[in-house]
Amino acid sequence: MPAPEKAARVNGARKPPLHGVRVADFTLHAAGPFCAHILSLLGAECIKIETAERPDIFRKPHPVYGRLGAATFDQVASNKLSVRLNLKQPRGVELAKRLVAVSDIVAESFRPGVMERLGLSYEALKAVRPDIVMVSVSASGQTGPERGYAGYAPLFGAAGGLGTLTGYGDGPPTEIRHVMDHSSGLTAAMATLAAYLRRKRTGAGQHVDVAAREVACGFIGDALLQFAATGVAPRRTGNDAPQTAPHNVYPCAGEDRWVSIVASTDGEWQALTKASGHSDWLEDLRFASAAARWTHRRELDQAISAWTRTRTREDVTRLLQAAGVPAFPSYTAADIAADPHLEARGTIRSMSGPDGESRKVVGPPWRFSRTPATLDRWTPKLGEHNEYVFCELLGLERAEVAELERAKVIY
Amino acid sequence: MELEPGGRIAVAPLAGITVVEHAEGVAASYAGRALAALGADVIKVEPPGDGSPLRRSEPLLTREPAASALFHYLNAGKRFVTCDVATEQGRALLGELMAHAALLIDDTPVSRRLALGLDPDSVAGRHPDLVFLSILPFGAVGAHAHYVAQELNVFHAGGEGYLMPNGLTLEMFPDRPPVKIYGHFAELMGGTSAVCAAIAALLVQGEVGGQFVDVSVQDANISVGCFAIQRLGDGVLENRHGRSFKYGGVLECSDGYVGVLTLEQRQWEGLVELIGSPEWALEAALRDPLERSRRGAEINAHLRAWAKSQHVDDVVAKGQALGVPLAKYNEPGDIFASAQSKARGLFSPLDLPGIGSVPMFTAPFQLDGEPVTLTRAAAEPGADNRAVWCEWLGHAPADLERWGLHAGA
Numbered sequence: 001m002p003a004p005e006k007a008a009r010v011n012g013a014r015k016p017p018l019h020g021v022r023v024a025d026f027t028l029h030a031a032g033p034f035c036a037h038i039l040s041l042l043g044a045e046c047i048k049i050e051t052a053e054r055p056d057i058f059r060k061p062h063p064v065y066g067r068l069g070a071a072t073f074d075q076v077a078s079n080k081l082s083v084r085l086n087l088k089q090p091r092g093v094e095l096a097k098r099l100v101a102v103s104d105i106v107a108e109s110f111r112p113g114v115m116e117r118l119g120l121s122y123e124a125l126k127a128v129r130p131d132i133v134m135v136s137v138s139a140s141g142q143t144g145p146e147r148g149y150a151g152y153a154p155l156f157g158a159a160g161g162l163g164t165l166t167g168y169g170d171g172p173p174t175e176i177r178h179v180m181d182h183s184s185g186l187t188a189a190m191a192t193l194a195a196y197l198r199r200k201r202t203g204a205g206q207h208v209d210v211a212a213r214e215v216a217c218g219f220i221g222d223a224l225l226q227f228a229a230t231g232v233a234p235r236r237t238g239n240d241a242p243q244t245a246p247h248n249v250y251p252c253a254g255e256d257r258w259v260s261i262v263a264s265t266d267g268e269w270q271a272l273t274k275a276s277g278h279s280d281w282l283e284d285l286r287f288a289s290a291a292a293r294w295t296h297r298r299e300l301d302q303a304i305s306a307w308t309r310t311r312t313r314e315d316v317t318r319l320l321q322a323a324g325v326p327a328f329p330s331y332t333a334a335d336i337a338a339d340p341h342l343e344a345r346g347t348i349r350s351m352s353g354p355d356g357e358s359r360k361v362v363g364p365p366w367r368f369s370r371t372p373a374t375l376d377r378w379t380p381k382l383g384e385h386n387e388y389v390f391c392e393l394l395g396l397e398r399a400e401v402a403e404l405e406r407a408k409v410i411y
Numbered sequence: 412m413e414l415e416p417g418g419r420i421a422v423a424p425l426a427g428i429t430v431v432e433h434a435e436g437v438a439a440s441y442a443g444r445a446l447a448a449l450g451a452d453v454i455k456v457e458p459p460g461d462g463s464p465l466r467r468s469e470p471l472l473t474r475e476p477a478a479s480a481l482f483h484y485l486n487a488g489k490r491f492v493t494c495d496v497a498t499e500q501g502r503a504l505l506g507e508l509m510a511h512a513a514l515l516i517d518d519t520p521v522s523r524r525l526a527l528g529l530d531p532d533s534v535a536g537r538h539p540d541l542v543f544l545s546i547l548p549f550g551a552v553g554a555h556a557h558y559v560a561q562e563l564n565v566f567h568a569g570g571e572g573y574l575m576p577n578g579l580t581l582e583m584f585p586d587r588p589p590v591k592i593y594g595h596f597a598e599l600m601g602g603t604s605a606v607c608a609a610i611a612a613l614l615v616q617g618e619v620g621g622q623f624v625d626v627s628v629q630d631a632n633i634s635v636g637c638f639a640i641q642r643l644g645d646g647v648l649e650n651r652h653g654r655s656f657k658y659g660g661v662l663e664c665s666d667g668y669v670g671v672l673t674l675e676q677r678q679w680e681g682l683v684e685l686i687g688s689p690e691w692a693l694e695a696a697l698r699d700p701l702e703r704s705r706r707g708a709e710i711n712a713h714l715r716a717w718a719k720s721q722h723v724d725d726v727v728a729k730g731q732a733l734g735v736p737l738a739k740y741n742e743p744g745d746i747f748a749s750a751q752s753k754a755r756g757l758f759s760p761l762d763l764p765g766i767g768s769v770p771m772f773t774a775p776f777q778l779d780g781e782p783v784t785l786t787r788a789a790a791e792p793g794a795d796n797r798a799v800w801c802e803w804l805g806h807a808p809a810d811l812e813r814w815g816l817h818a819g820a
Contacts, residue, residue, distance in 0.1 A: 017611035034635075042611045057674070075641040141777065144754035149731050150678070154578075154660070155738035158670040164740040165593035167580050172661050173668050173740040174580045176592060177654065179571050179600075182635035184775075186603050191424075191776040193610040194449045198424035200614060206424065209777040213738075214757060217746060218775040219596050221484040222470055227743040228758075229472045229480070229769045234743075239563065239591050242469035247563060249572070249588040256650065258588060260572065262561040321558050328564040330573045330589060333639035334648055341553040347630045348640070359644035362637040365630035366608040367550070369531070370622040371615055373608075 016043025017371045021196070024096070024103040025049060025080065026120075028056045030153070030178055031212055032109025032137040033076045034185025035192065039105065040079040041364040041373045042193075047103075047389055048077060049096065050382055051086040052411055059382070074379040075361060078351070082380035083389045086411045091404065093119050098394050101128040105196060107188075109137040112147045122207040131205040135192040137184060141211030151212065153180035160216020165223060167236040174236075176216070183219075184212035243290065245297035246272070249330055250308040252316060258330035259313045261304065261320065266290065268325050275323035276307050353378045386410060422778050423450025428613070429512040431456060432489065433496070433505065433529070435463045437562065437595045438628050439518040439546040440485040441602030442609070446514075447488030448774040448783050449606075454512075454799060455486060456505060459493040459816055462792030472766055481595075483763060486789035487771055492800065493793035493816050496527050500814055506537060507804055513616065514542045514609055521547065521556050531623040541621040542612040546605045550627030560628075566597040569632025570639050574651055578660040581651050589651065600635050601628030657707030661740070662718035662726075668740035669718070669726050679703070681733035685726070686717050756782030763788050794819045 021044040025036040033048075033056070040046035050056055058073040083099075086092040097120070100106055106125055108115055115121050115136070122134045136142055139151030140159070157163035157176030167174040188210040195206040217224065227233040241247045241262075249258045263269045269290075273281045281287050281303065286296040293300055308316050313329035320327035329335065337360045342348045346363045353359075364373030390396045390410065404410040415421050425446060430453045432443035440455075447453040457463050465485070467477040492508075495501035506528070509515055515538075517529055524530040531551070534543045545551045548560035549568070566572040567589075576590045605626040612624050633640070639649045647653070659671040659682075673679040679700070683692040691713055696702050703710060718726070723739045730737035739745065746752055747770070755777070758770035774783035796819040800806045811818050 017615045038607055042607070074644075075637045140751060141755055143777075143780070144751040146731075146751040149738070150734060150736040151738060152672045152674065152736055154672055155670050155736055158668075158738040158740045161741045161743055161746050162593055162596075163670065164668075164742055166590070167576060168584055168587065168590060171580050171583055172663065173670075174576045174590065175578045175660060175670060177571075177574065177577065178638050179592075179596075179632075179635045182637070183596075183600055183603070186600065186607065186631075186635060187775050190445065190603055190606045190610070191449070191778070193607055193614070194424035195778065197610055197614055198420075201427075202420045204420045206422075207779055209780070210775065211755070214755070215775040217757065217772055219592070219594055219599055220743065221772045222480040222594060224743050224746060224758075224772050225484050225769065226470045226472065226480040228747065228771075229763065229766055234470060234593075236593075239588065241561075241563070244469075247561075249563070249567065249591075251588070258567070258573070260563045260567040262563050264561065324559060326559045326561045326564045328558070328560060328568045330567040331570050332573050332648060332650075333570055333643040336570050336633055337640060337643055341549065341555045342630075342633070345550055345553050345627065345630065347627070347633055360640055361644075362634055362640050365604050365627070365634035367552070367625035368608065368612065368622055369535075369624070370619050371612070373611075 014370065014372060016374045017368065018043035021045070021105065022103040023047065023105045023107055024099050026106065026108040026110070027137065028109055029058055030076065030181035031184040032107060032188070033058070034182045035135060035137055035188035036107045037076045037079065038186060038189035039107075039192065041375055043374055044105070046080040047099065047385070048080045048082050048380070049085050049099070050082065051084055052382060053086050053088065053408075055382060077379045078361065079375055079377045080380060081385035081389065082382055083386050084383035084410050086409055087118050087120075089407070089409045091407070091409045095390070095394065095409070096120060097125070097128045099389065100125050100132060102393055103129065104133065105192060106132055106134040107137070107192070108134070111150070112136070112138050112142045126205060129205070131199055131203055133192060133195045133199055133205050133208070135188050135195075135208040135210065137188045137210045137212065139212055141214065142209045153178050156180050156184065156212035157216050159213035161220045161223070162216040165220055165234060165236055168238045169236055171236065180212065180216060184210060184215040187215045187218070240297070243294050245293040246300050246304055248301050248304075250301070250305050252308050252313045253311055257313055259308055259316045260328055260330060261316070262326045269293065271323040272320060272325045275319045275325065278303070278307065349375070351375070351378060383410075421450065422781055424778065425449040425451035428452065428514070430454065430514045430516060431505075431508045431512045432516045434516050434518040434546070435465055436518045436546070437465070437481070437485060437598040438601035438605065439516050440465060441599050442544065442546060442605040443489060443516055444485050444487060445602060445606045445774070446609070448785065453489040454508060454795070455489045455491050456508065457491065457493050457792045459495055459793065462493070472763070476765070478763070478765060483789050484771070487761060487785050488787050489789065490787070490795040490799060491790050491792060492796050494814070502528055504800065508799070509534070509538050509541055511804070512541065513613060514544060516544045516546065516609075518546045521551055535621065535623065539620050540616065542609060542616060543621065543623045544605055544609045544612075544626065545624065546601060546626045546628070548628050550630060551625040562595045562598050563591055565601070565628045565632060566591055568629040569597055570636045571597070571632060574639065574649055574654050577651055577655040580661070581655060585652070597632050598628055601626065601631040604631035604634065657704040658710040659714070660711070662714055664718050664721045664723045664726060667723040669723050669737055670740060671730070671735065671737045673735065676700070678735055681730070681735040685730045685733050685735055686714070689713070759785040761785060761788040764790060793817050
């Protein structure tokens with residue numbers, strides 16, 4: 001079989017940038033699947049490998065936040081193809097290798113060591129596809145004494161220091177939620193794309209190793225440097241940004257409605273006082289300089305809150321943005337789903353499922369002028385694309401597939 | 412193809428690719444940094460004189476002269492040139508750089524682009540093969556494209572701001588305003604997402620030529636926060652109170668904090684064993700995860716009382732051996748000291764001007780089993796003027812003087 005990217009030349013047509021690239025996706029949960037999701041949005045044909053023996057925990061109902069639901073699967077699995085393959089069976093592993101042999105990228109997020117035990121290590125996969133690019137996403141990385149540690153998003157944030165530095169000054173560290181998983185997946189996609197570009201330029205494959213806790217470290221790189229250079233690390237400081245005031249989230253009309261406001265220059269401060277009709281603040285000695293505003297930031301917060309509290313988030317935002325002051329509502333998911341700006345950009349769009357159901361989904365987060373990204377497939381059912389993958393791509397006869405299904409290899 | 416001495420293909424994937432970074436914001440600077448860590452030759456263009464205002468952004472390492480930890484972190488691995496794009500000469504110099512580059516990163520506000528010749532049409536007209544990566548808070552098109560925003564604003568525009576905090580923090584302070592994630596989380600997400608798009612465009616550059624890639628930091632954050640939209644479709648509008656696990660979470664030990672999260676039955680059973688299988692935890696009803704959630708407050712009271720007398724490192728080591736997902740809330744100093752960090756080679760020593768050799772976090776990925784190394788600390792504005800404008804692009808040193816650009820090192 002020809003290498004897919006050679007079979008599909010992009011001749012200036014509006015094909016997505018990864019058109020013709022195939023990803024064998026062994027990832028589970030959230031971080032790894034998000035990596036493959038990003039590659040699929042860029043146009044890769046992403047084949048998710050699962051088994052009914054132990055489907056992705058995010059596919060089946062599981063207790064999250066005290067309720068039972070598979071609420072986190074559809075968005076990240078959409079755009080992918082799905083096959084059933086039981087990797088506990090030797091013939092399942094053989095089929096996995098055949099799939100890798102016709103793929104460009106392998107993505108996996110098992111605990112380090114599991115792919116080796118399955119016979120699917122990078123070295124083993126290189127033997128069937130010498131130029132394969134493989135990405136492994138894990139909690140702590142493929143090496144080191146803690147490589148086997150189990151983890152989820154808040155624990156990556158904890159170990160990487162991000163959760164430690166997040167929270168109110170008089171409170172405890174704070175859990176970072178699924179954005180920690182997805183930022184790890186996004187980082188993995190970035191490095192994988194770079195490795196794939198290297199393959200395109202040199203013909204050489206590469207193994208990309210992403211540790212989610214190190215992604216968390218990347219978000220506190222300035223704090224790590226500050227500690228290394230001065231011996232002093234920053235503490236938790238709520239919404240404060242050093243030496244900048246106002247810099248906070250302020251209550252608005254309605255229940256649990258907020259607006260974020262930042263004025264980091266004298267010009268923005270003066271514009272804020274004018275736009276809010278509070279030129280009296282310019283006369284107030286507590287607010288007379290950036291340093292004074294920082295010293296008196298809690299009183300300043302109270303004054304601004306008194307102004308915002310009776311106004312809508314949208315009114316405050318409109319007034320301040322017109323004056324050049326950074327301000328924006330604290331958006332709920334419903335706000336995001338209803339925002340015309342986001343709809344116009346394709347960030348939020350509607351998708352229809354096979355049974356006629358429709359839902360709002362998050363589209364590709366980029367706009368390419370020549371090679372647009374795509375989101376055009378609903379979440380696949382488990383094994384929905386068995387025939388395409390096993391018969392068309394791997395050349396199995398239908399009778400062989402049926403036998404493998406009976407033997408719980410394709411299962 | 413970039414070969415190292417001895418004919419080995421360079422591990423750094425983007426070796427040999429030139430990137431021009433005309434950017435002042437955090438998101439675009441981080442995109443440049445990530446590309447540099449991946450091996451690209453990233454040339455940062457700043458105005459002559461004091462350079463980018465980001466050089467004076469908190470947190471500071473020294474106040475006089477101002478040396479910013481944030482700037483140093485975001486700009487390691489790059490080269491630094493100056494030119495004044497407010498002048499025709501400066502724009503011509505920037506144009507020369509663009510003609511020699513594969514990729515331009517720019518975060519000039521939309522309203523100023525046309526005057527600087529940095530609007531998509533002008534750039535495409537002059538440099539048809541250049542990938543133009545635009546990184547702005549709300550993107551280059553749309554009703555909010557002209558909005559100004561800082562980290563706090565885009566964090567809230569992306570939806571995650573409304574949903575923080577949760578767990579113990581929220582329990583202690585239920586009535587406070589939402590709290591941000593430390594630092595520049597949203598902007599760094601924007602930068603990372605932008606690099607994905609930039610590399611994708613570079614992949615097809617040979618076939619389709621250059622193109623305009625419009626990245627919005629808000630879009631990037633909605634993308635990484637997509638579960639909230641997923642749940643909205645399922646009929647659940649997430650809020651801070653609904654987005655907390657009902658038991659586990661942050662536990663205060665005698666010498667610090669740990670986090671624990673048990674999503675699977677065997678993990679809960681490991682936790683019960685870790686805390687010594689007390690009678691309350693062995694109650695048959697608590698084998699049901701939904702019952703545990705219903706009685707989360709009661710379970711947490713027990714867990715918190717137990718944790719008070721424990722040492723963090725013991726809890727993590729013993730818990731992980733039992734298969735319990737647990738982690739220490741590491742302080743920056745813990746990260747430097749950790750055996751895991753050392754084994755992974757997370758830091759490169761860099762010589763910061765006026766400060767000395769300091770270990771710098773390199774990159775959150777390894778390639779072919781090798782940690783990323785950084786060899787170039789951020790230097791003063793125009794430090795590479797001579798190397799870039801004269802030695803690479805062929806201008807005479809006297810020209811630099813005439814244009815008011817210092818010659819650099």
